[in-house]
């Protein structure tokens with residue numbers, strides 16, 4: 548799916564916002580604006596993963612989807628709550644952040660995949676978020692030459708996040724094989740799944756872009 552997304556994957560994982568966190572040149576105002584939007588994003592994203600529990604077809608799939616819901620709400624959001632509290636932004640303020648259109652577009656696309664699509668379509672829409680941040684976090688932990696955004700980098704490079712995303716990979720691969728067989732990438736529906744993945748990746752690019760304009 549990543550290969551099929553082509554340049555868009557690179558645009559997402561090497562966006563100027565990401566590179567600004569790497570070298571510490573990203574303005575704090577942009578970062579805090581992004582983080583507030585991302586808190587709202589994660590609320591909707593958790594709801595979309597909860598639809599994964601609804602659409603799952605095995606106990607194992609239900610466990611994996613519910614573990615991800617829990618990881619988003621009880622682990623990943625700690626970063627947003629903690630960093631914003633240090634900047635004087637309360638959790639109530641965070642929760643009531645007005646959504647920017649780029650945020651709306653992405654979260655509603657993913658939720659719609661969950662409402663109307665099957666489990667595979669939903670996972671294809673959810674995957675760029677999970678996989679991309681794991682990839683960015685791992686790279687930035689090696690390449691960052693500034694401590695400014697180390698909280699963010701350590702969250703996504705940390706073993707907890709990395710392990711949870713490996714589980715998402717196992718879930719996705721298993722779900723594909725279970726429903727479509729080993730040669731799932733030879734089937735006509737593979738193209739549609741890749742298209743869903745690419746669209747979500749493009750919406751990730753839009754999300755970073757939004758972060759640049761508080």
Ligand SMILES: Cc1ncc(CN)c(N)n1
Pocket residue numbers: 585588589623675676677680751754
């Ligand atoms: C927009 C976005 N994409 C991905 C992630 C990683 N869960 C995130 N927090 N925000």
